[in-house]
Amino acid sequence: MIKIIQILPYRFWGGPEIQSFQLARQLAQEGFAKIDFIFYYSPACSADDLNLLKRKANEYEVKLEILTSPSIFQLLKARQHLARKIINYQVLVSSGYLCDLIAVGQSGIKTVSMVHGWTAQNFKIKLYENIDRFLLRFFNGVGCVSVQQIHYLTRKNIKAFLVSNCLDLEKPQANKSRVELLKFLNIQEPVKLILTVGRLSAEKGQQVALDAFSRLNADENNVHWIFIGDGPDLTTLQTTAEKLKLTRHTHFLGKLDLASDWMAECDLFVLPSYREGLPVVILEAISKKLPVIATDVGGNRELIQNEVTGLLVLPGQAQELSEKIQWGLQHSIDMKQMAEKAYGRLKDHFTLQKQSQLFQELINHVKS
Structure with missing residues (x-):
């Protein structure tokens, strides 16, 4: 079984978190890989958001470490911390510009960036996302949730693989009347x-x-x-x-x-x-x-x-x-x-x- 460590930013429980946790459980059940997680939480993240993340980790039976999101000036320290963590893993998966900055170029491990999308919601975010797109060429692999993203990266001479978002249709569904x-x-x-x-x-x-x-x-x-x-x-x-x-x-x-x-x-x-x-x-x-x-x-x-x-x-x-x-x-x-x-x-x-x-x-x- 392949040992994978995945790092993600965290503001609230949403699509990327659901996709990551349910995939980790599925891969473990299939005997392909065991994925452990590090989440870097935003200062805007509430105690309720953090508690929900912990509950979901228990629900999906995944190992979780929660760390404060580093500033640009703390990136070196965050990279050093991660370098010590990855010794026992074979693959490092990251998502988002912050985590890609922490993951890119880590030695002794294969690196993968998962692209969920770019928001360009303000100038600062747009700048970071442009940096992130540049960094993708230095990963061993890139996964994208949509074909449109793959076409975009192909035009930038970056090879990417489709890993579509999905739903677990076997999970019991609740409905309100x-x-x-x-x-x-x-x-x-x-x-x-x-x-x-x-x-x-x-x-x-x-x-x-x-x-x-x-x-x-x-x-x-x-x-x-x-x-x-x-x-x-x-x-x-x-x-x-x-x-x-x-x-x-x-x-x-x-x-x-x-x-x-x-x-x-x-x-x-x-x-x-x-x-x-x-x-x-x-x-x-x-x-x-x-x-x-x-x-x-x-x-x-x-x-x-x-x-x-x-x-x-x-x-x-x-x-x-x-x-x-x-x-x-x-x-x-x-x-x-x-x-x-x-x-x-x-x-x-x-x-x-x-x-x-x-x-x-x-x-x-x-x-x-």
């Missing part, structure tokens, strides 16, 4: 429910979503939009909703550990992002057979074939998004048929077993 959801929101039937899940920040496009929502005549059609997630734009989005007279029809629920529990009882899932890797939230929506409307960016187009398994819109186009939502709400049977096709494709291409196979191909290439 629609009655429970409506009671939680304090609204009554008849109603149409739109759901968006994700960090509340500019690159996720929630401002465009509210602009589109303002064109739907929510009062007359009794449409409500649920936003699950937190982030720096919460207050701005709430102010926008108030200015657009949408407060009564928008619900900012904050961060929910099991947001997918509500999905089966909604009418549409909308992801209005400007950038994406291969979003786990779309996979979760598909697994609940919830019809999806998403922007035509990144890995979204690998999960959604326009007018076949869902609807795609251009990013930043509020009018087009509004029209697609209106059509989707009026043609629920067509949307459900698309959702069924999306679910069939999920079972064929985005399972945990498929992800494990792809990851093993990457590791075997690196070790050969």
